[in-house]
Amino acid sequence: MESVNSPANSTLRKTPLNALHRRLDAKMVNFGGWDMPVEYPSSGGLVAEHKAVRNNVGVFDVSHMGDIRIHGAKHPGGALQAVQHLTMNDASKLAFGQAQYSAMLYPQGTFVDDVIVHRLREDDYLLVINAGTREKDVQWVKNNTAKFNCVVDNLSDSYTQLAIQGPKAVEVLRKLTDADLDAVKNYWFTHGTVCGLKNTLIARTGYTGEDGFEIYIPSDIATSERVWDAVIEAGKEFGIVSCGLGARNTLRLESKMALYEHEISDTINVWEAGLERYCKMDKGDFVGRAALEKARADGLKRTLVGLEMVDRGIARDGYRCFDENGKALGVVTSGSPSPTLCKNIALAYVPPAFAEIGTPIYVEIRTQKCKAQVVPTPFYKRLRKATAK
């Protein structure tokens, strides 16, 4: 048995809440060069944290993610032009206070990173990016926006970012802010006072498939810990638990949300990843558009499918997939037991001919080929309450 926890005196990067996680006796691991909590035994562990988010509420420290602000310099419109050039979704459709899932692409139409673009105000955008790609993305943005009239600020270290997720998330946050949360729809945001902190960005976004919010607070340790503790206190009556990256992964996998270097990467294009909904080819030119046009014409060579294990066994990241004759088909990008479905699920790239629901796919688990079948995705979808407004 090998031990996977990372020691405290390592050279990994730390969020402002690192000491707090260690005081809570969280199990810590290296995630993309960051010393992060994977689960909290005091919460009951990964499965308990996962279920808490699906049924009540959980709070995650996601400060390792990055933040890039692109805003107009001398001539308004420069920032929008830059964002439109850099990203595949149509940022011109965003109202103030609205956000969209998008991605930055390489000229080959493959992924630099996925990103959430927030329109803060006229010609002022905030891009929230992944932890492992912070520096790469900042460099990419600077290089590819030099010709536009805009200013690029790397604000990644300025914020502690907390994700409060679950059906009760809104009730928890309501106790801590004066902002009208009911007016903030999914993928919209507002600014309000949170725990006494004025003008705090409150976004109805998340990576769990549940309702929830992400708040961006000042990154000094004292403030970060004070707000975390306030969230926990406010959430007690709703059964809030601290949640780590382990539950974050099982939650997003059930909801079929992509993870960089798994479902999306610099060798996978938008069509293969099934993200055409977020790619607006008609909005005008953007980096990667020409290659995507060509790829679309050439036809799909592989596509992302959902798998459910039929035989005993857990398909995991990197395991190979075969057809019933032993021919190699592709690879599992993400795989894990699903705490909500009580099944072993996975996402994998296979040729389009094998993408039909019900197709048997054989996953190589250590030395055995174990049967799985293609199933619809997302594996889990939350019930949306009809709001009587």
Next chain:
Amino acid sequence: MAYPANYRYSKEHEWIEAKGDAATIGITDYAQQELGDVVFVELPAVGTKLTTGKTFGSVESVKAVSEIYAPASGEIVSANGELQNKPETINSDPHGAGWLVKMKLANPAELNGLMDAAAYEKYIEEKKKEASA
């Protein structure tokens, strides 16, 4: 949780209990804590020959696969079938009902090379210190 005085322990956090050449093997309380909730166990078939230090199966949590290493050599006489439907027994009773396999030892003297309970407890104390240094 106490570490039974009559068990022997490997550096890979397996325990082995022997009466003559009849041995039972499992993973320790420390191992199950590190792993988290066990969701899946893969054990060898009856008759499989184990070689000291080589992997003979795996214990999986949601997050990770952990190989199990043979603390001694011998032949499997039974595997704990209950773990198929209730893998969480390894978490709740790692030194008892959570046993993994029973084995006929090739050489019972091999166990002298393993740690006793006191030595193992010292070993994991050091591991815990490393993790929170």
